[in-house]
Amino acid sequence: MDLISYNDLLGSLSDLSMVKQNNGNLDEFIELKEQINTIVEDLSNLDDITEDNLCTLIQKEPDAVPILASCVGLGREKLRGQLTHRLGTGGWVKISRKEPQRVISMLEQFNLIERLKEQLSKEWTFNDVLLERYLWSSRSATSAQGQGRDLEDQIEEIVKNLGLSCSMRGRFTGRGGNTAPFDLAIPGENNPLIVGAAKGFNSTGSKLSDAVREIEELADVRLPRQFVFAFIDGIGWKRREADLRRIYNLWENQYIDGIYTLVHLERFKEDLKNAAVRHELL
DNA sequence: ACCGCTACACACTGCGGAGG
DNA sequence: CCTCCGCAGTGTGTAGCGGT
Structure with a gap:
């Protein structure tokens, strides 16, 4: 089979949305x-x-x-x-x-x-229509970011209040030199002893599956001595129970050490304290 | 047999951080 | 300063399943 040139490939790309619109619904x-x-x-x-x-x-x-x-x-x-x-x-x-x-x-x-x-x-005018359109499309993206970060911020606060150092969002190296992304690493990015993943979703979509895959990856790469915690919240999980259950199974089978939602943060504080003491971080 | 629902895959958006 | 890209969203189509 002959290769076409990269430039031919690039030049052949078409705008799919234009094609679709021609069908006229x-x-x-x-x-x-x-x-x-x-x-x-x-x-x-x-x-x-x-x-x-x-x-x-x-x-x-x-x-x-x-x-x-x-x-x-x-x-x-x-x-x-x-x-x-x-x-x-x-x-x-x-x-x-x-x-x-x-x-x-x-x-x-x-x-x-x-x-x-x-x-x-x-009495609606064109101005009103434009304003509504604009607000509707930007409502999602702008307000969304805040929600996701909120969960992380609260976790970070608890960690800091206990007097532990941590870094947020990054990759850590575990078993066999493999890496996995984390949202929380204690005491820091290098050789963390405690790692966490925070996944807050109000909406649904394959993003939730991605989130689970991320947590699975984390569980897979962890070293035996590393503690792994998962933080989840948001009503999106209610429409993705299969994904939620997969995370829960990880906990049940001890691939990870804990799952917490916002109302469980006190329990997290206790568990974190115990884990930190065991690692002589406190 | 059909209808409605669920689960899931896929495409697209705006922001913000990283790097040139 | 600009561009790239990842992230958490929104929106839509569809296969499969279970009830009527």
Whole structure:
């Protein structure tokens, strides 16, 4: 088989999003538009926006749920995440038919009724549309970073308060000279005696699998004398129970020495103290 | 047999740190 | 200062499974 030149390969790359757009999903667009029209009409026809009235609405038309959710800033994934977290299911069709009250009161936690009244009566301009688009797309990335770091910061604080030195985010060398990434290493990057991985996810996706793989890698590379702790939190894990269980199995089978969420930080403090004493760090 | 749900794979985004 | 790239997100499609 002949090789094509690298430059030919490079030159042959095409913009997949352009190709896709040509297919034109005009029908779906029209259908969606009609659906939204119907829902907005139904909403406008209610004599008042109340929980009871909204219950009747979604009971009849469960497809209205994701549209209502978008009024309080929840996209499909976020909506599923919240449903799993608060109601124990990721789907909204069935539960809307059977127990609409629970769905509506979940959404009401995000001030659904207030938002709806506000947005239904508003005279929308192009400026408003642009602003909404901009906020919607940047909402994710900007606020996300903070959440992830929060878990790490709290862990770092505990370590520092105990009077231990540590370094955050890096790679350490373990068995057979293999390396693995860590989020926490005590006393430092070189020859750490205690290593930790922090994984806080509110959303889902293959990222969670990546996170598990990272922890597995850590467990695999550890030296027998090294302690390995995992810190996890966020409702994303509720929609990735298979991944969570894999981490838990690592603990169960003693590949790692502990798993902690934010509410377990006191337990972590104790375990850390014991581990540090055993290594004569304290 | 069909429908709805779950689990998962994959693509894309904005920020921020590292290195030229 | 610019560019590259990793990270934690969002969003979407689909295979497989279980209930009706």
